[in-house]
Amino acid sequence: MRTPPNVSPQVFAIALQEFTTVVGKDWVLASDEDLFPYKDAYSPLRDIPEDRSASAAVAPASVEEVQAVVRIANKYRIPLYAISTGKNLGYGGSAPNHSGSVVLDLKRMNRIIEVNESNAYAIVEPGVSYFDLYNYIREKGLKLWLDVADPGWGSVMGNALDHGVGHTMSRFRNHFDAHCGMEVVLANGELVRTGMGALPGSTTWAQYRHGMGPVVDGIFSQSNFGVVTKIGMWLMPAPEAFMEGMIFAPRYEDLHPLVELLKYAENTGLAPGTPELLSPLLGVSNKTKNLVDAFYKGPPQLPKQQADLVAQSRVGYSADLAKYGADNKIPYWGLSLKFYGPSKVVAAQWEAVKELASRSIKHVAFQNGPIQTDPRKASDEWTFYPQDVGVPNMDFFGMGTRAGGNPNPMRGHMWFSPVIPQTADGILEANRVFDEAARTIPALQKVPIWNLRPFALPAPFYERNFLFIVGFPITDDKELNKSIVKAYRTLLDIGAKHGWGEYRCHPEFQDQAMGLYSFNNNSLLRLHETIKDAIDPNGILSPGRYGIWPKNLRKNAKS
Incomplete structure (x- = not known):
């Protein structure tokens, strides 16, 4: 033993x-x-x-x-x-x-303590998964959505404590910020409740997180200061309707006004869902549905001339590639926005976004899906990414299965996820820095890095910043895994030199990442x-x- x-x-x-x-x-x-x-x-x-x-x-x-x-x-x-x-x-x-x-x-502590429809919150124990809470809400017929991470089997509490994110409105998809009140066992066995939970008989534990005095909840996230045994989580009142709208910009330099539009639409609440960027011309996307499709079916195949021009581009650009896009009417960039609310409001928000985009982007184009009202139907038919309507599933983990787009599955993966500025310049600089490193540093040349080439579009899960997410496979090849560890450490140092720190990482790298x-x-x-x-x-x-x-x-x- x-x-x-x-x-x-x-x-x-x-x-x-x-x-x-x-x-x-x-x-x-x-x-x-x-x-x-x-x-x-x-x-x-x-x-x-x-x-x-x-x-x-x-x-x-x-x-x-x-x-x-x-x-x-x-x-x-x-x-x-x-x-x-x-x-x-x-x-x-x-x-x-x-x-x-x-x-x-x-995991045995899996009680759903309370779900309050009127005030839109839940109080749960650590073993409650997204599937558990979703099924409970559905069985009770409550008009609530929960915001779910990509793996539906994950813990509602655990994901929040590790600063995980989801896919619906910004106020809910930052899961730690959506928490309200904790119960914590300290190292000596003493039990503490934070916020209003510290008031015996409180009826607002999951409604007002501050309580009285310093707010200490944050020290129990990404830490080892206590064992959290209950947590309050704010839920999203079920909207009447939802819709996705796409904005397409034709020129490389349009990335700047497109990112500014993304920020304005989200920060004003005009388009409160998760924004997603893509590039039809480069053949890349950070749309989760596109990534899932690629796992199962393989990435989209570009015409040979376009693929060759993309491969020759640097930081996603060459004059020849830009001309090819213009000649063939292929947009350089796309922006997906999600809208939630009464049908009339959703339609009006989309019209307002189109008007704003038309002011700042020449020859902008638009495309939108239908205004929908049934999240389960939309999820089942994939007319909306399930997590975007609060429905948990495991499709994102198609990356770990043998499928059409993944005939030789690896044994796992790790994400390198530095926080970069939410600007077009931030996107371009991160691409320049990491692409140059991957081409010139021996430790990085030896390993596969997902999502870095030909151009990496960041994930806008959090408000006011981007996550520049690239991935590494884990295999049965010990020497390759050793090289991947070295490559990850190299990227950590490079990111820190440019002011970009990790938001979350594997335990193998936590000492180094925190030390930066x-x-x-x-x-x-x-x-x-x-x-x-x-x-x-x-x-x-x-x-x-x-x-x-x-x-x-x-x-x-x-x-």
């Missing part, structure tokens, strides 16, 4: 027995077979000794059991690694940052460490998560 670092087999056996008295023998897992699901299925370190693994797992079913488990772990100084449903694929999955930790698996937030001798990380030492002095909660190591492990982690 494997033991946690610096814990003797005798002490660990005693702790496991005490865990058993709390959760029952069926929910303390220590055999190799039982621990296999707690490995990172997409690990870039797969099948080598450095791959992260757990020494055991324990699955409590209530907050009282979580408190008891944490107190036992604190007594014997056994590191725990808390997960919700363990579906965080591409970002570490179920495996602990600190190898040998005991996974604290919260280095203002004033890494004063932010030092603040995190000060908090860690104060509220978790024995360092038992998820050591290493997002670069936050307890004092007893800090020296080794940084060496």
